[in-house]
Amino acid sequence: MILWRPEFLPTSVIVVAAPPNFPRAHNLGKLDLASAQADHAGLDGKHIALANGHQLWLPSMGLDAPLGALVPFDDDFSLRMAGLFRFGQYLTGQRTSPLPRSMRLTSQRRDRLILMLRALDAHLAGATYREIAAALFGNEAAAEHGWKTSPVRARTIRLVQDAIAMMEGGYFNLLRGR
Known part of the structure; x- marks a missing residue:
């Protein structure tokens, strides 16, 4: 799987540290990263492509920190939110909804x-x-x-x-x- 920068693939998720007053925020520690299709650490952070199609970018945090997400308000905002929603479903063990129609x-x-x-x-x-x-x-x-x-x-x-x-x-x- 090819890793795309999040500015070009709006369904990728930009993972940042959750604010300190969110102690129940999930972390990536429970993900099976051994089965990731790609896992690359670069100067701009860590890029992970999971086998199920989710792509993550961690610009400056570890896998065990409580998660937050950064969603830029740009022309692709609705696609970014759909990608984040799908990843949230996956992270919490729910059935993942399909990609938005425009992405299929x-x-x-x-x-x-x-x-x-x-x-x-x-x-x-x-x-x-x-x-x-x-x-x-x-x-x-x-x-x-x-x-x-x-x-x-x-x-x-x-x-x-x-x-x-x-x-x-x-x-x-x-x-x-x-």
């Missing part, structure tokens, strides 16, 4: 992303749009008379252009449910 890929979107990746791979390897269309949609679709005005050509060009935009940083929108 529909089968249609997943299929288009796959086509985009295949188109980008072919484009970066030097394939022409017609060759890409043949690989994605079959030789018949790419061999149509009137290739210049073909809807398959237009679709192939859009897939390549969108994939390039995604490669150049647009993929962050996926992490933010957009």
